[in-house]
Amino acid sequence: MELRQLSYFVAVAEECHFTRAAKRLHVAQSGLSASVRSLERELGADLFVRNTRQVRLTPAGAALLTEARRTLAASTACVDAVAAVQGLVRGSLSIGTLQCLHVVHLPSVLSTFVSTYPALDIEFRTGGSGELTGMVAQGKMDVAFVARPAVPPEDVVVTPLASEPMVLACAPTHPLASAARVPLAALTGERFVDFAPDWGPRDLVDTVVGDRHVALEVTDVHSLLDMVACGLGIALVPRSFSVKTDRVRFVGLADRVPRWETVTVTAAPPSAGAIALVADVRRAAGLTSG
Template identity: 40%
Template sequence: MDLQQMRYVVAVAETRNFTRAAERCYVVQSSLSHRIAGLERELGVRLFARSSRRVELTAAGEAFVARAREALAAADRAVAEASAASGVVRGRLVVGVIVTTAAVDVPEVLQRYRARHPEVRVMLRSGRSDELAAAIRRGDVDIAFLGLPEGDQPSGVESVVLDHDEHVLVVAAGHRLAGAARVGLREIAEETFVDFVAGTPARAQSDQAFAAAGLVRDVAYEAGVVELITRLVARGLGVALLPSAFIRPLAARDPGLALVPVADGPRRVEYLAWSRFPPSPATRAMLDVLGVAGARA
């Protein structure tokens, strides 16, 4: 058994297809299939259940892949640590980011990181704060920018606070509240709302604020991306509550939107999060770029 066989098995497990796995590994399919078949003979078990239409992991395959991923990660980590000891940071860095990140300019941070560490392969993944925190715990994401309701903290990860922010009301330019100096939740509770999908941290920020005020609102439109939320608002289909630091630059470029401060509106905290396990050299390098001290080696 060798690491390359493990990489082939993991690639098939993730793509559920021998052809796509071979393409990912830059090898002909016959060679990949031959190496996996040899590994199965060595182990004395079938790792995959094959049919003409699909490939599925067997129970033995599920158990093998879990440990194979750990072995490959350890091997990659050994190479990265050896390179770091010689003064060169190599390896891979997976950065998670929520779509409403505003505490840092993510592209600018990645540009600075790349200038300092050009041999690190950086991958960017977008997602919900809870999903990204879970991905850090699993080891699928190295570091992430999160946003949570005030009072909540990322669980099971190391984290530092990047910024505190409050939401503003986003309305169409012709809305009756456009131009108001300030509103309260009770004044807008009867409005039709556009918001993120129920159950997400982004949605919880507003839900918790209304619940704390003893108010119920009507969320008629749910969306997973801010662009759709603001387009619906601009069409007059509803109003929205969004983090001020994120939405102000967008609203300044969109004459169809108006922003109104909310006296008792939702508040959120932006965090930088990473694994509680000692960070990789590539992760430590990103923490250094971000000016975060005290990460365990």
């Protein structure tokens, strides 16, 4: 029994007509009919009742139809699995990330990943969470490691990666630097240093503080912390930023505020390369075993 025979049989069963089935499969009717007759001889049963007006399944044909469809589906799944692996080995993978992905050291993960799949063409860029998420949604990027979007676009899959509290960053000489915890009300009237709009921390702080004076906008973490250290303003940042400098004081917040969440964003369905990379990142972050 061959897959081609099963494919011909299913087409005739669905069309209830040999000529239409042959046209659907782009084969000669004589060849299709011969293949079905060969299948019937092999099984020792008539699969169709044929007359001048119609073609319909016999009980044996009806029994075979369910299994034939299942077998053909399994065959397709096998082909798809091999194609996915070939795509991973020889395809391309476009990756986007926040500037500081604290949960893992992404360059180390990528180094191992590239060694495992040396023929995979890797593209990499950093950017704002909104921009990178939009690129995944538009099919311009395979996977992004970003701040959780407030409203995820359609046709993307958002998977949690890490979360942490927000803290106040201020110069050591700032009046709030020695506080055990700072209420949000104490930030009223302060001058802020922050990222550009559409960057993850900026969007989150805007929802937490509301109306405030953002005097200096930056697009990288180290510039933000340098300006805070020099007393040019304060900032609300993820707590992991505290490992980047000892020239800034980081103080916990007294009020309950949303946590800073890092997520992975992939297309739906994700590419084979995206699945493999996300698995490696999660493993490196201690989120999966193996």
